[in-house]
Amino acid sequence: MNDTARHPPKLGMLVFILATLTAFGPLSIDMYLPAFPQIASDFRTSISTVQLSLTSFFIGLALGQVFYGPVIDRYGRKPPVYFGLVVYGLASVLCALSPNAETLIFGRFLQALGGCAGMVVSRAIVRDLYEERDAARVFSLLMLVMGVAPILAPIVGGYITLHWGWHAVFGLLSVISLVCLLAVYAVLPETRGPNPSIKLSSALQTYASIAKSRRFMGYTISGALVQAGMFAYITGSPFVFIELFKIPAENYGWIFGSNAFGLIAASQINVRLLKKTSPETILKYSFGILALASVSLVLATVAGLGFWGLVVPLFIY
Template identity: 50%
Template structure:
């Protein structure tokens, strides 16, 4: 573990935050241009949505490759190659003239983008431990949390003035800049290890899954994250269609809740100066469950918009405690296999998100209750997973 000056810590956070923000940028920045893409490629909007599905599949599966690679060859080169792949694929997306080509390019883009998600967590584990790691993850979320707030707005203006192709050109340019920053400024935090055999990658993942101390953090964090994706999927219908909020004002609701999440990450940093992250996590699990129960009660009672929005705000804010601390907890249990553990953590989280968002999308909702119930199920699962036994299994050679 290392001691960094505040200047060096901020610089490291900016680099890791930038490579991690590639994913929300690549997701949120092109969402406003769906109608324009559909019109230009002469397809239905539903077919354009398949490009987002392909991206999520690439994001959730691609992470599993970078974990063993970064444990075997170090952090810098797999991250650099991933960003290079993301940049090239982004420019290919910009050249797409058929929906099939765009879908394929988006899948490849995700395979590159996910390198930043996996390896940034592993780098933090290499350099920090326990509370220090949790505090750094909170700082990281502050930086990368700006992306989903600004990306739709920025993407909308880029598409309006330059066309949707320019969105992917901008993402590709950002990927090249991030790659340059990694090459110039990011130190190697874990050298190549010839003892890590890529042929045993599957065995390594199975071995990590036997570690209940790791699982209780990874699964609890993944379930909580699934609640956020349920909110992202279902809140437009509830807020716009059910409560009648104008579509142009929905961004304000979304941004306010995102600001609550980001703000709570900084409250979390302050709490970690006095308390162990496990103690702070317990507060987060309690808060997310209570806010979900409150949302269900408001929905059952047909309560007013302001009451339901308040429960959503508290639900999202609780993630500012759960996400950095559960990530730090999971990574602290697998220090020797931080890359593989990071990949598995990210993949589990996205598969949970698939399940929750798919459930919300499948239900034919006519009120706020289905969304509240799915969020409640995620909160309850998060709390339940947090009580898994903490005994750590003996770690086999990776």
């Protein structure tokens, strides 16, 4: 453990900065969801085209995490964060000033590439600074923020969209990135410096060996299928609730936030179940509940049960 690790900054300040960096993902995804119909109207484009701005963000997020993993080990923790926050801030400005949907889609891709730097580095810094028990405590605080961010982001985004338009949402995100950049520079320590002995090419070999693990790929594909359903909901729900059910944009965030609350509750239940039950058993029952919720959604749609017929199964999902 290095000298910085032996004298870490105050826990409250550290958690605040790292939590903000960690929350870039949910903030960037959820804050602009209430603005989907307004964006489609302003650009005179289709719903599916606006949804591509979310798809491009997910692609950038996936590629960025693969990229930053070996980079932060090779070049240290802080330089990649500086780079990522600058890219994120400029991309947010590009999104705010987008003259058409194509520019917005590209800007969202760049935004994800920049934003995921903080998400990757924050976890690495915790491992650098703390031993296993203390690290678990800090991670639990970070995960709490990850749960709260999806609740607050669409609510804040809905009110911003109502009063100042969707451009202001990306303006706020650019300001947040600037504040984080200053905080990282002034407060956050460099917990692991550059290591020239690490070759970026070796990361490809590591990724290849992991991909050959059937156990790893089995869990990965299972989790991906579940996440696919959730992201399908994230992508389509603004139009369903705001356009179809005529829910005001500022109220959409409360509906979306209730599902995020369900994620927090489920994660806490999962922690307690793991003390008495194996992960495999929990997975089996979880997939059963997911299947039941999915069938309920289909039946509710066919039967035309309306708003509550969709909201309740979605919460269970």
